[in-house]
Amino acid sequence: MEIITPHGDTHPGSEPAGARDGYVHGYGAREAERLTTQADVLAALVHGDREGIGGPITGRVLEAGCGTGAQTGHLLATPGIRVDAVDLSTASLARARGRHAAATAEGRVRWHRADVTDLPFPDAAFDHVFGCFVLEHLAEPGRALAEWLRVLRPGGGLTVVEGDHDSTLLHPDGAAGRAVIAGQARAQERAGGDAFIGRRLAPLVRGAGFREVVVEPRTVCADRARPDLRTGFVLGTFVPVFEAARGDVLAEGMVDAAEWERGIADLRRTATGDGTFHYTFFRATARAPR
Amino acid sequence: MEIITPHGDTHPGSEPAGARDGYVHGYGAREAERLTTQADVLAALVHGDREGIGGPITGRVLEAGCGTGAQTGHLLATPGIRVDAVDLSTASLARARGRHAAATAEGRVRWHRADVTDLPFPDAAFDHVFGCFVLEHLAEPGRALAEWLRVLRPGGGLTVVEGDHDSTLLHPDGAAGRAVIAGQARAQERAGGDAFIGRRLAPLVRGAGFREVVVEPRTVCADRARPDLRTGFVLGTFVPVFEAARGDVLAEGMVDAAEWERGIADLRRTATGDGTFHYTFFRATARAPR
Numbered sequence: 274m275e276i277i278t279p280h281g282d283t284h285p286g287s288e289p290a291g292a293r294d295g296y297v298h299g300y301g302a303r304e305a306e307r308l309t310t311q312a313d314v315l316a317a318l319v320h321g322d323r324e325g326i327g328g329p330i331t332g333r334v335l336e337a338g339c340g341t342g343a344q345t346g347h348l349l350a351t352p353g354i355r356v357d358a359v360d361l362s363t364a365s366l367a368r369a370r371g372r373h374a375a376a377t378a379e380g381r382v383r384w385h386r387a388d389v390t391d392l393p394f395p396d397a398a399f400d401h402v403f404g405c406f407v408l409e410h411l412a413e414p415g416r417a418l419a420e421w422l423r424v425l426r427p428g429g430g431l432t433v434v435e436g437d438h439d440s441t442l443l444h445p446d447g448a449a450g451r452a453v454i455a456g457q458a459r460a461q462e463r464a465g466g467d468a469f470i471g472r473r474l475a476p477l478v479r480g481a482g483f484r485e486v487v488v489e490p491r492t493v494c495a496d497r498a499r500p501d502l503r504t505g506f507v508l509g510t511f512v513p514v515f516e517a518a519r520g521d522v523l524a525e526g527m528v529d530a531a532e533w534e535r536g537i538a539d540l541r542r543t544a545t546g547d548g549t550f551h552y553t554f555f556r557a558t559a560r561a562p563r
Numbered sequence: 564m565e566i567i568t569p570h571g572d573t574h575p576g577s578e579p580a581g582a583r584d585g586y587v588h589g590y591g592a593r594e595a596e597r598l599t600t601q602a603d604v605l606a607a608l609v610h611g612d613r614e615g616i617g618g619p620i621t622g623r624v625l626e627a628g629c630g631t632g633a634q635t636g637h638l639l640a641t642p643g644i645r646v647d648a649v650d651l652s653t654a655s656l657a658r659a660r661g662r663h664a665a666a667t668a669e670g671r672v673r674w675h676r677a678d679v680t681d682l683p684f685p686d687a688a689f690d691h692v693f694g695c696f697v698l699e700h701l702a703e704p705g706r707a708l709a710e711w712l713r714v715l716r717p718g719g720g721l722t723v724v725e726g727d728h729d730s731t732l733l734h735p736d737g738a739a740g741r742a743v744i745a746g747q748a749r750a751q752e753r754a755g756g757d758a759f760i761g762r763r764l765a766p767l768v769r770g771a772g773f774r775e776v777v778v779e780p781r782t783v784c785a786d787r788a789r790p791d792l793r794t795g796f797v798l799g800t801f802v803p804v805f806e807a808a809r810g811d812v813l814a815e816g817m818v819d820a821a822e823w824e825r826g827i828a829d830l831r832r833t834a835t836g837d838g839t840f841h842y843t844f845f846r847a848t849a850r851a852p853r
Contacts (some may be wrong), residue, residue, distance in 0.1 A: 476837035549768035
């Protein structure tokens, strides 16, 4: 167990071996900015209107796969919450700690470099486990969920949010745009992940032993009436995922450079004029057995 | 203008020329049953939780494309509502009238055989226009919306609900299942419709001159926790659409008979065990300019 303290004993650049391969989106500054934009734009979708176990996430909370702390800020907005945030990337943890320096100094959040499938915490240590866009990158998401269940107290809560690339609806439609999305999904699969995990969240969570499993679709609908979502999500979050994955997508051989350019143009076009863009995230909430 | 009275002056079998070709799902008794199951299962999605112009649909209401009256019953559940229900199919109207005999006798609903793009009503005659799964079958949905705007009073409300076949997420995934869906969409397109209309509802409604356009995704999530949706929607509504379209789908030449069988099995499999099924409808609400 390695706690990243507020005093700077981190080692930027000391990524775990294979980390770049394991996280298809990469670890650059531009990616960190994308994650922040994404977290802010999606805050209402990720955190709002809980139909499942209800109420805000509170108590002692494990954030599994905190990355650069984009979602951590939304968790910390709840008074009295205490967060243990875990990630594999030391560089991401350093960014996260810098961004949440005050909460770190106050002891409201602690940063841990660890594997989310092999946690340095005792059984039943947490009231809630939160994981956002993490399971999609894991070769064994079910094993991670079982580990998260282990560290939850009886009756403790789970919130996981994941996307499903097949839920993307482009208007105007574009074959090249769909090919770029399919290529990125293939690259993610090669790295051990699953860009289509959203649809199987319910059986995954249930299969890991959770109870009261509720999966809610949370759809981004960006059109002329929502310029904030066009800018913040389509152009500021979604398209950059694919721009960042250009090399990996081309390496898959499903699209060539020219089609890749047309595909990015297809995606961008949905955020102009009478275009529309839809993408559905799935939020699962559940409880550990009592 | 032809009003179908409660006294039986209808002419079953006198479908307008080309009606069978124009309505890809056909007009059989089994289809009528499917539409009823669909309407009941989807009632909460179609009618519940209005985020847009809000409140229940009330006043003098035009139901554009009432079919066999499956949705009409849900409209009539609102006290004080008066419905003028329009459809091209005399046989469907006769079924609808039979089903809603009491409301018909009370004068709460009147049945009209007419084209939803050329309505036998004066300008500004209605407080609200409701259309469910109708625009998807029209070659010129924008023209229909303009006609609906014409018969709405200033500030009157619009509610339209449509699906988008590309929103279907199957788990386990199945290439044959997706091919069957794509084949049905192709057949619908050949008949002048658009099975992917959901994503472009916002620009269509706005383009017709409506204001305060809000489009809400309404997703059916059917998994082990929702046996009612598995039975009522996946097996009772969705699969039958494709079973009914078998001849048309095979005629498109995209799948052969063997793949069609495998495809139907793929769709059914999502309603068993750890399978999951998702489909998103889009509900648009809007107002006529004041």
